[in-house]
Each structure stands twice: as structure tokens, then as C-alpha cells.
Amino acid sequence: MKDLRFHDLRHEATSRLFENTDLDFMEVKGITGHKSLQMLSRYSHLRAHKLADRLAGGKR
Incomplete structure (x- = not known):
């Protein structure tokens, strides 16, 4: 893959952990x-349906 960097893999892995x-x-x-938590928060893309489930008492 052209232009693939370590950062791209780190971003993908971090997103999947969340x-x-x-x-x-x-x-x-x-x-x-x-x-910092500020930098990490860039990877925590909230999904509306998952947030609604959590607010209703569901697990992550």
C-alpha cells in the first residue's frame, strides 16, 4: 500500500479498541x-446507537 504510515495503523487499532x-x-x-486524553479523544468516535444503548443502561 502506497503512503501507509505507522500512524495510520495506530489510528485504526486505537479506533477498534474503542x-x-x-x-x-x-x-x-x-x-x-x-x-494526553485530548489526543486520545480524537479516536473515540461516538456512534449514536451505542451512546443510546449506554444511556439506557447497556454495556459497552
Whole structure:
């Protein structure tokens, strides 16, 4: 793949950790090595249906 960088893989992996696990921000931060929660928050794309499920008491 042309123009694929380490950052692209890191972004994808971080996004999947938020999407497919029940890890919280601090746990994901420890895995990915992000220095601030502000930078890490760029990867936590909220999905409306998942947020609605959580507000209704559902698990991540």
C-alpha cells in the first residue's frame, strides 16, 4: 500500500479498541501510549446507537 504510515495503523487499532472492547479511556491510553486524553479523544468516535444503548443502561 502506497503512503501507509505507522500512524495510520495506530489510528485504526486505537479506533477498534474503542469500538470493540469495553476498555475505558485510561486503559486504552496505557496501551496506545498517547500522552494526553485530548489526543486520545480524537479516536473515540461516538456512534449514536451505542451512546443510546449506554444511556439506557447497556454495556459497552
